[in-house]
Amino acid sequence: MERSFLEKSSDIELRLLIEAIYLKYSYDFRDYSGASVKRRVAHALRQFECATISALQERVLHDPAAFMQLLQFLTIPVSEMFRDPSHFLAIRQEVVPLLKTYPSIKIWIAGCSTGEEVYSMAILLREEGLLERTIIYATDINPASLDKAKQGIFSLENVRAYTANYQQAGGQRSFADYYTAAYDHAIFDKTLRENVTFADHSLATDSVFSETQLISCRNVLIYFNKKLQDRAFGLFHESLCHRGFLVLGSKETLDFSAYNKHFEPLVKQERIYRKS
Amino acid sequence: MNDAAANPMCGIEAIVVGASAGGVEALLSIFGDLPQAFGLPIIAVLHLPDERRSQLAEVFARRLQIPVREGQDKEVIQPGTLYFASPGYHLSVEHDRSLSLSQEDRVHHSRPAIDYLFASAGDVYGKRLLAILLTGANQDGAQGLAHVKQSGGITIVQDPDEARIAVMPRAALALHTPDHILTLSRIASLLASLESSPC
Secondary structure, eight states: OOOSSOOOHHHHHHHHHHHHHHHHHOOOOTTBOHHHHHHHHHHHHHHHTOSSHHHHHHHHHHOHHHHHHHHHHHSOOOOOTTSSHHHHHHIIIIIHHHHTTSSSEEEEEETOTTSHHHHHHHHHHHHTTOGGGEEEEEEESOHHHHHHHHHTEEEHHHHHHHHHHHHHTTOOSOGGGGEEEETTEEEEOGGGGTTEEEEEOOTTTOOOOSOEEEEEEOSSGGGBOHHHHHHHHHHHHHHEEEEEEEEEOTTOOSTTSTTGGGEEEEEGGGTEEEEO | OOOGGGOGGGGOOEEEEEEOTTHHHHHHHHHTTOOTTOOSOEEEEEOOOOOSSOOHHHHHHHHOSSOEEEOOTTOBOOTTOEEEOOTTSEEEEOTTSBEEEEOOOOBTTBSSOHHHHHHHHHHHHGGGEEEEEOOOSSSTTHHHHHHHHHTTOEEEEEOTTTSSSOHHHHHHHHHOOOSEEEOHHHHHHHHHHTTTSOO
16 A cells, blocks of 8 residues: 555554554454554553553553553443344344254354343343253453453443343343342343353454354454454354354444355345355 | 646545534535536545434435445445445544444544544545534534644635534634635535646
């Protein structure tokens, strides 16, 4: 690509920081979308009260605890239960009947963040009588998010919004059946996660760990550049069984990917694909 | 032929536009005269109440001669196309001239945010960017526009005396001095003349 101007110092510093993080901690943000990473580092600079990215780099290189703090800025824990209810309704109507033909099911929720997608999927599977014969792998790169996901405790205020989502998503019971309210929190039924394995896994650096029938990776890939998206699609393709399902976030698409031909849309509007 | 330096508009590679309250009418009036063969990409953030499916692209496609779409994640930016940010997502330009979406925190209570788009486009296009900020009732876009100016781009603010809601233009003017303060009809003729101006 032609560059008609010299790189700005801050852009050089940003690249060096991302490289330093990779070399020191093996977290690979080198192929994340540039504009988003730049904004998040700028935000971190203010919180860390560092004048320059170089100063932040010095801190995180010499202080692993500071790096773990920075990691909370570099990952985006924005999630909801039954986010985009029509997506979950389509899974219930179009995917579940096919999943029911498998004697046992493995599902990978890649980039599960704080667990909202995991509990949504587990609730859906329980109502469809599939949870007992399903193993869910819930993976993320952020250990703090995984810890929160394992606890299954969400703010009651958010759970009110999730309740509306759940109902629109074809929920068959009262959403309150799945949690116990305690003060301003909702503690979700721990039997929902009996068959869930939470694990540290990076779509940027790790490889496939199991054959799966369904992979859900929602609002994760938008933070990757095209090259890293293709790496992730490659992992999903390798992990999925013959005719396995891939479900994405509502604005994510295979249209611009090298893997476009390797999947076919089942419900395109809801970003539900099948391995070709 | 004029020297390129004499007309800063001739190196323009892309246009970004931000608007909020009153923005639909304002955008229709500045894009209404663009010919089908218009050659520059236009990327726009218009604040709207959160809806899962926006009709914005359809509405504008029916009224304009140029193609109009919701910008999709990792889509390579095409010349002569108007892209709108999707409701609920920030939209940015990447160095390979593709679009990216993000669900990071709201900026000035907005997602999509004008600041988010303008800052990224300023980084990518530098002096080859034209940024336009129109009517609106909040402060979004002011910082982004100042960033575009710092990156060498050309900035235009709608004349606050004409704007349906002047808060957004005035916030921008309080932060930096744009290259032009123009009425909608002047912005429209400037856009329509962009490609025919001698370079």
